[in-house]
Amino acid sequence: MSLTAREVSAADTVPLRRDILRAGSPLAVFPGDHDAFHLGVYDGLALVGCGNIRLDPAPWAPDVPAWRIRGMATATSHRGQGVGTLVLEGLLARCRSAPPLPGEVVLWCNARTPAQPFYERAGFLTRGQSWVDPEIGPHIVMWRSVGGVTTGAGTHC
Numbered sequence: 001m002s003l004t005a006r007e008v009s010a011a012d013t014v015p016l017r018r019d020i021l022r023a024g025s026p027l028a029v030f031p032g033d034h035d036a037f038h039l040g041v042y043d044g045l046a047l048v049g050c051g052n053i054r055l056d057p058a059p060w061a062p063d064v065p066a067w068r069i070r071g072m073a074t075a076t077s078h079r080g081q082g083v084g085t086l087v088l089e090g091l092l093a094r095c096r097s098a099p100p101l102p103g104e105v106v107l108w109c110n111a112r113t114p115a116q117p118f119y120e121r122a123g124f125l126t127r128g129q130s131w132v133d134p135e136i137g138p139h140i141v142m143w144r145s146v147g148g149v150t151t152g153a154g155t156h157c
């Protein structure tokens with residue numbers, strides 16, 4: 001296996017997102033796709049992981065610029081081999097290299113609760129209570145500082 005990460009278009013990621021995130025539904029095209037930065041991880045010529053970020057304030061601070069992560073997906077065949085971590089690292093690097101935002105810069109997402117340990121390992125904290133999206137299942141808001149790993153991983157705040 002030879003993994004490489006690079007910027008891709010939203011369209012490049014649609015088949016993988018459709019398979020992994022939307023069970024084949026055409027809704028794998030997300031609102032905001034057009035102004036997001038999309039990262040793909042390839043094993044040879046096959047796209048096996050993806051994720052994107054765009055500027056979108058966190059729900060608890062609607063007037064403060066923040067980065068939102070969406071569309072994290074790893075092909076079933078490639079889970080648990082570091083693909084998702086490569087995507088997250090690439091997205092964090094992109095946040096850090098973008099023009100600076102004021103104050104503490106936050107990266108957040110509406111995480112599916114089965115993915116919570118994955119995000120916690122990357123320094124994300126949960127915030128608030130989980131909720132159930134009737135079509136997708138349970139979610140919880142997770143966040144971390146772009147500047148460094150937030151202390152106290154795993155606690156609710």
Ligand SMILES: CC(C)(COP(=O)(O)OP(=O)(O)OC[C@H]1O[C@@H](n2cnc3c(N)ncnc32)[C@H](O)[C@@H]1OP(=O)(O)O)[C@@H](O)C(=O)NCCC(=O)NCCS
Binds near residue numbers: 049071081111
């Ligand atoms: C969440 C998701 C993107 C993670 O992708 P992934 O490629 O499996 O992530 P990684 O391989 O980097 O890490 C996953 C686990 O594998 C382990 N791992 C990482 N590299 C490894 C390696 N080389 N060998 C063995 N295990 C490894 C990690 O410890 C990690 O464990 P944890 O999640 O329990 O902390 C993937 O599971 C997925 O697509 N899930 C379905 C869609 C989804 O829920 N997306 C998130 C929406 S919020």
